[in-house]
Amino acid sequence: MDIVSVALKRYSTKAFDATKKLTAGEAEQLKTLLQYSPSSTNSQPWHFIVASTDEGKARVAKAASGTYVFNERKILDASHVVVFCAKTAMDDAGCSAWWIRKRPMAVSPPRTQKPLTTRVALSLPICTAKS
Known part of the structure; x- marks a missing residue:
């Protein structure tokens, strides 16, 4: 795999199609990828919260207020939303x-x-x- 060509094909999603959802298998792969993310000294100083229901995404969207209100629609329309929580x-x-x-x-x-x-x-x- 040529990592530069992969990097050149990436993009930042600005909007999500609310009708498209990850399959259960894709969601599990995402969770596994997060679980095995590398960290210095394998400390893994984080927790991940995955919201996939409308209710869960609405709770996460409440954090997108003020300066970040433009992200609210993205959170509500995405198939799954991952909240990264870091231990300090x-x-x-x-x-x-x-x-x-x-x-x-x-x-x-x-x-x-x-x-x-x-x-x-x-x-x-x-x-x-x-x-």
Whole structure:
């Protein structure tokens, strides 16, 4: 695959045909793609909310007020809307959970080493653990 030719064919959609919907299979592929999106140190500091019903899209569209009101129609007409929610900080429990996901077979550090969350904090910028 020539990545430049793919990039040259891309475009930003300005309007959606409300009668066209993703199939259930296409929606699942989208969710899988989001689930496996790469991140630094595999921290995956995000959550995705997918709205596909009229009610769900209307709830998301409420955020398109003021300066962003021009996006309301796009949100309401799209087949599916993905809201990206990013973690901006992680407490000790979150850092520990991240470490457990990253190193399922990891052994607890010897007592002479810094606590686990401190070591994780050194490698993961969003951790708020203190040494």
